[in-house]
Amino acid sequence: MDGRVLAHAEARRPDLRWPLPTDFARRLQGRRVVGLRRRAKYILIDLDDAQSWLIHLGMSGRMLLSDGAEPAREPHDHVIVRTDDGCWVRFNDARRFGSMDLWPTGDVENHRLLSGIGPEPLGNAFSGASLSDALAGKRTPIKAALLDQRVVAGLGNIYVSEALFRSRISPKRMAMNVWGARADRLCAAIKAVLADAIVAGGSSLRDHRQVSGELGYFQHAFQVYDREGENCAHKGCPGSVQRIVQAGRSTFYCPKCQR
DNA sequence: GTTAATACCTGTTCGC
């Protein structure tokens, strides 16, 4: 999309998770894309009027790209954009947990949804030491702490379970008790899980898809998530995967080797 | 101030 003009924009409903900004489609229309970035779970599309288009895919949201004739309208196609070179971009989100906003590019770090968010897990600023600092004094299970975007950006329920399994840390362990070598292991596991997932094209559960509409493949590489009752994947461990509920979300782990 | 629970939404799956 970089460099292309948003020749036409249409919002087919006034809200997603929250109301779309005033005159949303009109403000997109005619703008040239001058940058494409990501911060945490947000896609940031910088426009030539010094505004940035913030997009969160929520859980079921997806951006679908196609060339040529206008694609048939499908249920839950909430925002539709056509670029000046004939590309169609559709934001489709059945559950409407996604959101969009327009915000000054120079102030985007201060947007209410982005301010206070933690370091990028794949960046150099995220280390065992920085993770220890973020967890210090937190009297909540490490599972819940890792879902807190202020601690580290971009981790969701699945990747937290996988990272805790790889680092052999119990999801029930108090966050403040994850430091030193444990924090180093956890940091490395988070980076490894995300790197593996990116290579595999992401995780596809039910209707999660890539821009082409294809499913990702990382779900086939899950070691604990949605594997309740299966043998622990750690070599030599006699344990089996258990499912518990923490903060209203499923956690999968091996009680034998995750401590 | 910190942590836990709840609401939002809809397609899919499961049990009766």
Place this chain on the structure above:
DNA sequence: TGCGAACAGGTATTAA
């Protein structure tokens, strides 16, 4: 076969 209940997810809001 058909129906309703439960479930999945991220995050703001409300409650404790």
